Amino acid sequence: MSWCGVAGAAPVWRLRAGALWSPSGGSVRFCSSGTTLGSASRAIVDRVIRVDHAGEYGANRIYAGQMAVLGRTSVGPIIQKMWDQEKEHLRKFSELMVASRVRPTVLMPLWTVAGFALGAGTALLGKEGAMACTVAVEESIARHYNNQIRTLMEDDPEKHEELLQVIKKFRDEELEHHDIGLDHDAELAPAYAVLKSLIQAGCSAAIYLSERF
Ligand SMILES: [Fe+2]
């Protein structure tokens, strides 16, 4: 797949909000496919890329928090491997954000703090707490990606083909992270069911806000 040649994992969100965004709201041509999107499809792509960029950024901050606490323990290499995949996810959505002229959410500074706090906070409960966090977050993200796949398919599978390929690949990798969490005793975390519900409520709120702001 070849999106327009753009810089890699530049910290896009640090650019002034709106700097990458065309306020005209008109149709936008996708360099990779030559596809021109109408305003309804454009609005969908805007929302999808903005929230997914925010989500992958948040995931990176969660794994950073976990590594700060558990990096030198036996699960350090396992967490690092998942984090490396999240870095690739973020790099891709940063690239799509530039190529598609989508502005980042204004809530990025909040996700910087909240993501790290969630990762470090659950890791302080032990490796089971960190893995419970991973299971909760990855399950929410996989469900979110499935919802987006449905929306994009209903809108126009051909026009959104490249974006669909990216989301499907990342969805599968998030499910692998989910299973790794379960394999490493997530369910033995203190108050696992409550912890999972709380984290997933937070994920739903973060998705709602990042899609809109
Ligand atoms: Fe991810």
Ligand SMILES: [Fe+2]
């Ligand atoms: Fe993940």
